[in-house]
Amino acid sequence: MGHKYPAEKPRGYAQLEVDARGVRRALGFDLTGKLPGLKIFESLGNYSVSLRGAQIQLSYAVEELEPGIEAEARFERDCGEIVVCLTPLTYEQLEQDYPRSRFSVFHEIGHAVLHPAELIGLSRKPRDQAALQRVSYGHLLPYQDAEWQANTFAASLAMPALGLEQLLRERRLQVSEVMHSFCVSQQSAEIRIKTFLARKDTLCR
Numbered sequence: 042m043g044h045k046y047p048a049e050k051p052r053g054y055a056q057l058e059v060d061a062r063g064v065r066r067a068l069g070f071d072l073t074g075k076l077p078g079l080k081i082f083e084s085l086g087n088y089s090v091s092l093r094g095a096q097i098q099l100s101y102a103v104e105e106l107e108p109g110i111e112a113e114a115r116f117e118r119d120c121g122e123i124v125v126c127l128t129p130l131t132y133e134q135l136e137q138d139y140p141r142s143r144f145s146v147f148h149e150i151g152h153a154v155l156h157p158a159e160l161i162g163l164s165r166k167p168r169d170q171a172a173l174q175r176v177s178y179g180h181l182l183p184y185q186d187a188e189w190q191a192n193t194f195a196a197s198l199a200m201p202a203l204g205l206e207q208l209l210r211e212r213r214l215q216v217s218e219v220m221h222s223f224c225v226s227q228q229s230a231e232i233r234i235k236t237f238l239a240r241k242d243t244l245c246r
């Protein structure tokens with residue numbers, strides 16, 4: 042998903058922080074440090090999401106996607122799984138810790154974890170039709186938009202509030218330090234630091 046799209050549930054910063062922390066915990070990663078991109082991607086098979094009483098298994102794949110798309114999450118009707126898919130190039134760049142590829146993967150993990158119902162809905166429609174329906178969603182508030190949710194989730198997954206709090210305590214909460222510690226772009230670090238400082242009490246709870 043790449044455009045505004047209404048999420049079934051509204052989710053704000055605090056909820057998305059909890060969601061991202063839950064994924065780290067469920068997959069056995071620490072709650073404060075840099076997430077190993079390739080390792081989390083390849084451990085997605087150990088995660089399932091619950092939807093209306095049913096468990097939906099996640100999985101991962103590497104394959105060519107439509108031009109311009111680096112990564113996607115989709116519901117596979119054949120196996121009933123949500124697959125997070127990367128192009129071979131994105132996979133290679135993830136292996137080399139490119140911040141952009143890391144962010145793409147975390148964004149798609151966000152869709153997989155947060156939006157199973159939406160992905161199932163999209164899987165029932167032809168692609169062009171699903172795209173057409175996006176046109177009228179300009180009125181969405183950020184926390185209702187699946188794309189905003191996935192981006193915010195990705196930032197929380199990459200730069201957990203508990204990790205930023207540690208840097209703050211050590212007086213090291215600077216853009217360059219965050220870029221280096223969590224392997225993120227300058228822009229991601231800047232936005233995240235602002236978000237964090239404005240709500241650190243709720244985010245660290």
Ligand SMILES: [Zn+2]
Nearest residue numbers: 042043188191
């Ligand atoms: Zn998306």
